[in-house]
Every structure is written in structure tokens, then in C-alpha cells.
Amino acid sequence: MPVDMLDILRKYVFTEASLFLLICSSNGRITDSNPYTKQLLGFDPLNYKINDLFLDFTHVVEPRKIFKEIPEDKLFNIKTFTGLPQSLYFRFFDLGSLFLIVGRSDPREQENMRKEIIELNNNLNSLTRQLHKQNSELAKLNKLKDQFLSMAAHDLRNPSGVILNIAEILKENLSAQLTEEDAYLWDRMQKNALFMSQIINDFLDVSLIQAGQLSLRYSSCSIADLLRDNVRQHQIMAETSGLKLSLELPPENIIISCDISKIEQVLNNLLGNAIEHTEKGGDILVKLTADAEHLTITVRDTGMGISPDKIKEIFDFYSKDRKKLSVKKSSGLGLAISQKIIAAHQGKIWVESVVDKGSTFSFSIPLNK
Amino acid sequence: MVSKISEEIFTSFQKDLLAGDRRQCSMLVEKLLSGKIDVRDLYLNLFQRAMYNIGRLWEYNKISVAVEHLATSITLQMLNLVYPVLFSAEKKNKSAVIACVANEYHQLGSQMVSDIFELNGWNGYYLGSNTPLDDLLKYVDTKKPDILGLSIAIYFNMQNLWKTVEVVRREFPGLFILVGGQAFLWGGREITTEFSDVHYAAGFEDLENLIRQQEN
Numbered sequence: 001m002p003v004d005m006l007d008i009l010r011k012y013v014f015t016e017a018s019l020f021l022l023i024c025s026s027n028g029r030i031t032d033s034n035p036y037t038k039q040l041l042g043f044d045p046l047n048y049k050i051n052d053l054f055l056d057f058t059h060v061v062e063p064r065k066i067f068k069e070i071p072e073d074k075l076f077n078i079k080t081f082t083g084l085p086q087s088l089y090f091r092f093f094d095l096g097s098l099f100l101i102v103g104r105s106d107p108r109e110q111e112n113m114r115k116e117i118i119e120l121n122n123n124l125n126s127l128t129r130q131l132h133k134q135n136s137e138l139a140k141l142n143k144l145k146d147q148f149l150s151m152a153a154h155d156l157r158n159p160s161g162v163i164l165n166i167a168e169i170l171k172e173n174l175s176a177q178l179t180e181e182d183a184y185l186w187d188r189m190q191k192n193a194l195f196m197s198q199i200i201n202d203f204l205d206v207s208l209i210q211a212g213q214l215s216l217r218y219s220s221c222s223i224a225d226l227l228r229d230n231v232r233q234h235q236i237m238a239e240t241s242g243l244k245l246s247l248e249l250p251p252e253n254i255i256i257s258c259d260i261s262k263i264e265q266v267l268n269n270l271l272g273n274a275i276e277h278t279e280k281g282g283d284i285l286v287k288l289t290a291d292a293e294h295l296t297i298t299v300r301d302t303g304m305g306i307s308p309d310k311i312k313e314i315f316d317f318y319s320k321d322r323k324k325l326s327v328k329k330s331s332g333l334g335l336a337i338s339q340k341i342i343a344a345h346q347g348k349i350w351v352e353s354v355v356d357k358g359s360t361f362s363f364s365i366p367l368n369k
Numbered sequence: 370m371v372s373k374i375s376e377e378i379f380t381s382f383q384k385d386l387l388a389g390d391r392r393q394c395s396m397l398v399e400k401l402l403s404g405k406i407d408v409r410d411l412y413l414n415l416f417q418r419a420m421y422n423i424g425r426l427w428e429y430n431k432i433s434v435a436v437e438h439l440a441t442s443i444t445l446q447m448l449n450l451v452y453p454v455l456f457s458a459e460k461k462n463k464s465a466v467i468a469c470v471a472n473e474y475h476q477l478g479s480q481m482v483s484d485i486f487e488l489n490g491w492n493g494y495y496l497g498s499n500t501p502l503d504d505l506l507k508y509v510d511t512k513k514p515d516i517l518g519l520s521i522a523i524y525f526n527m528q529n530l531w532k533t534v535e536v537v538r539r540e541f542p543g544l545f546i547l548v549g550g551q552a553f554l555w556g557g558r559e560i561t562t563e564f565s566d567v568h569y570a571a572g573f574e575d576l577e578n579l580i581r582q583q584e585n
Binding site for chain 1: 438442445446448449452453455456457474476480483487495496497498499
């Protein structure tokens with residue numbers, strides 16, 4: 001090779017070529033490097049020790065102790081600017097007072113890696129697309145299911161109402177002729193028809209909520225009166241279960257604007273659950289408090305309580321334990337429906353509970369609605 | 370259709386793509402989507418135009434292949450932002466299976482083609498890049514699509530396309546086969562006369578015309 005060409009090549013290798021080049025003294029201190037090396041490391045290695053750069057030699061500083069002259073390429077790992085290690089094929093030349101360290105990458109490895117990244121990226125995008133497509137199909141199916149549920153509940157509501165009415169009329173007309181056994185069976189039939197009617201109403205509520213069509217009919221009411229009525233209605237049920245049900249009200253009369261029937265629905269649900277899950281001899285306290293902006297109603301019982309893992313999804317429509325946490329004769333959707341009703345009032349509902357000590361369900365709604 | 374993609378928007382998007390700034394690209398696309406931009410407008414006048422330009426920059430050695438790959442990767446991710454709008458459209462009882470032939474790794478164009486089918490109310494099943502022939506045949510047999518779309522971006526994959534079309538034609542004689550991709554700029558369109566019922570779409574307009582023909 002002509003001398004000029006060698007000079008050009010030498011200059012090129014030291015200034016521009018994609019070769020990792022280090023020159024270090026016999027004690028392992030780096031005295032020079034080329035631009036490619038600086039770029040790959042992310043800093044100028046001048047005066048660093050070689051074991052600062054090689055992941056494979058972290059404890060040894062004497063180059064001759066690390067490697068003798070290696071006539072063939074050997075794989076070592078260096079630190080790079082990304083923080084990720086890079087494997088290069090190295091050759092070490094012992095020049096007496098200096099060492100020349102040359103590293104190169106394998107083009108096949110680089111190409112394979114590039115291909116792998118492209119394939120991974122492509123696969124990820126294809127899968128993401130598939131996921132979006134399936135999600136959209138599931139959303140459409142879910143909507144169809146909601147529509148079916150709504151239609152079924154709507155169609156069942158009228159006949160179930162008619163059954164309840166006729167059962168009541170017939171009971172009045174035939175009461176004198178019914179034996180004790182017949183009266184018992186009649187009573188069971190009526191209770192079950194009422195239970196069915198309540199479930200249908202829950203399904204209707206759920207379908208309205210899912211369709212975003214839950215509408216509130218606001219009117220003014222005394223919240224204390226509402227609570228007194230509701231507690232009175234539940235008093236017999238509580239006494240039958242051997243429970244003490246009490247109400248605590250603030251001295252001032254608070255007038256709020258709300259959908260009265262919906263708030264009653266929430267109270268019925270909370271009180272019904274409290275009575276169902278509190279053992280004989282227990283206490284249930286309904287308490288009203290208010291500040292300048294909100295009123296808060298709490299229903300505290302001394303019942304079985306709810307474990308922390310179940311509390312997380314207690315207001316979820318699809319909670320696995322919704323049936324266990326509700327009154328036996330119900331759809332188990334009451335708490336989820338209550339949560340949506342309170343949210344529609346711009347309020348919030350929450351629960352605090354200790355297993356075997358009891359639960360306190362609370363909801364608050366703004367006063368200035 | 371008047372495009373909502375101004376020259377300023379286009380230049381900014383292309384600049385961010387070339388800089389590999391995924392975040393800026395996402396912000397711009399999300400802003401356009403929240404402004405209810407037509408998906409065709411977005412695909413044609415932003416994604417396709419930018420990537421055609423970037424492809425040319427690579428061909429003329431103005432940018433490295435790494436920059437081109439990064440821009441493609443970002444654009445692929447921009448498609449994900451469109452999907453909630455795209456897949457919510459009402460569906461017709463029509464479907465297309467779209468794939469890149471074996472060894473073809475450029476999937477952006479073919480994925481956009483699948484999306485155009487979705488936009489037209491078809492089910493656009495996308496098999497991705499580098500689809501092995503056997504997998505393709507099995508999928509077509511399962512889905513029984515109205516159209517099979519095959520894409521190639523690199524001309525040296527043309528032979529794979531011919532081989533794929535030949536086998537598909539033999540296995541599914543009546544199937545409408547659509548071919549397309551940047552590779553056809555270098556030739557190969559005679560595939561449409563060599564095999565029966567093989568059609569070439571040069572761009573979105575051609576594609577939508579062919580879709581409409583198949584609907585009637």
C-alpha cells in the first residue's frame with residue numbers, strides 16, 4: 001500500500017471510522033481516544049482507567065494483568081452513553097509502554113437486532129390495533145346487552161305491577177275463605193312478587209344509569225323529616241330483628257333541594273343492608289350533620305363489617321361480592337345504584353368498616369343545589 | 370373536502386417526526402382529533418404526505434434509515450390515537466384481510482389501508498408485516514373475506530408478492546385480490562393482467578373506489 005494511502009487510512013481510522021479506539025499507558029490510564037469512542041461512551045475517557053469503562057474488569061487496574069496480547073477478537077462489554085452495556089469484539093495490542101485497544105461491532109448482530117426491533121414494533125402496533133378493534137366490538141355488544149336488559153326490565157315491570165295489584169285485591173276478597181296454610185302461601189307469593197318487582201326496578205335503574213339517562217326531579221324538602229319517615233318505616237323491621245335503631249338530628253331544620261324518591265331509595269338501601277348484616281342485640285344509628293356547604297348522612301351499624309379487599313369494589317355494579325354485601329332478597333345492585341344517585345346529586349358516598357365491629361356508610365350532598 | 374391540515378400544521382408534524390419527537394406529534398394529532406378532523410384528511414394529508422416525503426428524503430440519502438424507521442414508528446403510534454374514532458363506526462357485512470407479504474417489514478401503508486376499510490364500514494382484519502404464506506392462507510380460509518389486500522413497499526419483495534398471489538389464486542379462485550404499495554412505483558403492475566381478479570390501488574382514492582365497487 002502506498003505510504004500516502006496508509007497515512008490517509010490512519011487519519012481516517014483515528015478521526016472518523018466507526019471503530020472503538022483507546023490508547024492507554026501500561027498502568028491502565030487512558031491517554032487518547034477517537035471521536036467514535038467518545039460518542040459511544042458519552043464522555044472523553046482521557047485520564048480514566050480502563051476498568052472504569054469495561055464492565056468485565058471492575059477491580060483490576062494493571063492492563064497486563066487483565067489481558068495479554070490477544071491475537072483474535074474477544075467479546076467484552078463497555079458502558080455507553082445510554083446507560084446500557086454494549087458488547088464489542090476487542091483486540092488488545094501490547095506496544096510496551098502503551099496499549100492499543102480496538103473494538104468493533106458485528107454487522108450481523110446489529111442487523112439482526114434492528115430487524116428484531118422493527119418486528120417487535122410492528123407486532124406491538126398490530127396487537128394494539130387488534131385490541132382497539134376488539135374493544136370496540138365488545139363495547140357494541142355491551143351496548144346491545146344494556147338495550148336488551150332495559151327492554152326486558154321495561155316490559156316486565158307492568159305485568160309484575162299487575163300481578164301485585166291483583167294479588168292484593170284477591171287477598172282482600174278471599175281473606176275470609178283462606179285457611180291458615182293458604183294465607184301463608186299467599187303471603188309468600190306476594191313477598192316474592194314484590195321482590196321480583198324490586199329487582200326489575202333495579203335493572204331499570206341500572207340500564208338508565210348505563211345509558212347515561214338517570215335524571216333527577218329536584219324538589220325542596222326537610223331532610224330531617226325525610227330521615228324521620230325513613231327510620232320510622234324501618235323501625236318494625238329492626239325491632240323484629242332485635243336491633244336498636246336510633247336517629248340523631250341537629251337542632252336546625254335543614255331544607256335541601258334533591259330528588260326525594262331517589263334519596264329515599266339510597267336510605268332504604270343503606271338501612272336495609274345495616275339491618276340485614278347486624279346481629280340481634282346490635283345498634284344502628286342514623287345521623288345527620290351539616291356544615292356551610294354540605295350535609296352528611298351516616299348509617300352506622302355494629303354488624304359483621306366488611307373486609308378491606310371487598311370495600312374497594314363495594315360500589316361497583318360488577319362486584320363479585322355485591323350479593324353477599326346486600327340484603328338477601330335483592331338484586332345486590334343497591335349500593336352501586338346508590339353511588340350513581342349520589343354522584344348525580346354532585347355528592348359522594350363512602351364506607352368505613354372494621355370486620356366484626358361494624359360499618360359506617362356515609363353520603364354527603366351539596367346544600368346549594 | 371376542505372383539508373384541515375394547513376401547511377403550517379404539516380410542516381410542524383414533519384419536523385417533529387424527523388426529530389423523533391413522539392410527544393409533540395401526539396399532541397398535534399390529539400388536538401386535530403379533538404377538533405373532529407376527518408380521518409381521511411388526517412391519513413391522506415398528514416400521515417401519508419409526511420411519510421412519502423420522509424421516504425423520499427431517505428431515498429435521496431438526506432436522512433438515515435434509522436431516522437426513517439423512527440418516523441414510521443411514531444406514525445404507527447399516531448394511528449392508535451385514531452382508533453377509538455375509527456372502530457366506533459357502524460359496520461356493513463363486509464370484510465377484508467390485509468397483510469404484508471413474507472419479508473416485507475414496512476407495515477404503515479398496509480395498516481392504513483386496513484383502517485380505510487374500517488372507515489368504510491368494513492371489517493378490516495390486519496395481519497401485520499412479514500406474514501408467512503401458510504398463516505395467510507389459514508386466515509383467509511377462516512375469515513372468508515370479500516377482499517384480500519397485499520402490500521409491498523420494497524421492490525425486491527415483488528417476487529414474494531407474485532408467489533403469494535399465485536398460491537392464493539389457486540387456493541381461493543374467486544377471491545378479489547388487491548395489491549398496492551410503494552414498490553409498484555418501480556414496476557410490477559402487470560400482476561393485474563397475469564392473474565384473474567387482481568386489482569391495483571395506487572392510493573386512497575383508488576382504494577375507496579374499489580371498495581365501493583365491491584359493495585355493489
